[in-house]
Amino acid sequence: MIDVAIHPLGDHVDTIPSIAEWFYQEWREIYGKETLASVRQRIETWVPQDRIPTALVAVAGNQVIGTVALKNSELHFPYSPWLAGLFVIPKLRQQGIGALLVGAAERKAASLGIGRLYLYTPSSQAFYEKLGWSVWEHSQLPSGPLSVMSKRLLSPVEDQTAR
């Protein structure tokens, strides 16, 4: 793998317009009527590092090449919090950077006292299963079927959010 570092999004705020364009192209169907500007505004709320929502970026040289976010809510689902916004630029995929970002987001969530994380994916279930995630439920959106997946990060004793 090329040399990749994981940084807070807050260290690279100048890249937010490019990240918004990546997301808008990748998830346009899921976003529905959302505009590029509103996607960019949402990403701007991920800059603080001491709470959720927040985000991390993968950096090679001085270039941001991938992202991952932690969010409080997703769509209509009653679970929280969520791993979301996982994206690696196409030319650097299949080199372990996505797995690196997921691991970094899991550690960030655990450091915030999060015991269990959720995500949803239309097509990358096998990718997350390799990283220890399992299917929580299957669901259906206008854009197609998806899997909600979950991973326990802390034991129930350590989990400050356990009910």
Ligand SMILES: CC(C)(COP(=O)(O)OP(=O)(O)OC[C@H]1O[C@@H](n2cnc3c(N)ncnc32)[C@H](O)[C@@H]1OP(=O)(O)O)[C@@H](O)C(=O)NCCC(=O)NCCS
């Ligand atoms: C999904 C994504 C983040 C994966 O990033 P990546 O850097 O290519 O992933 P990695 O190289 O870390 O892959 C880790 C492992 O998962 C496998 N893998 C990667 N993408 C996969 C996929 N879509 N389905 C199944 N397995 C996958 C890799 O082959 C690798 O397996 P190995 O450890 O046995 O070699 C990237 O393809 C992407 O940005 N896609 C577009 C956005 C997206 O779909 N995000 C996820 C939405 S929920």
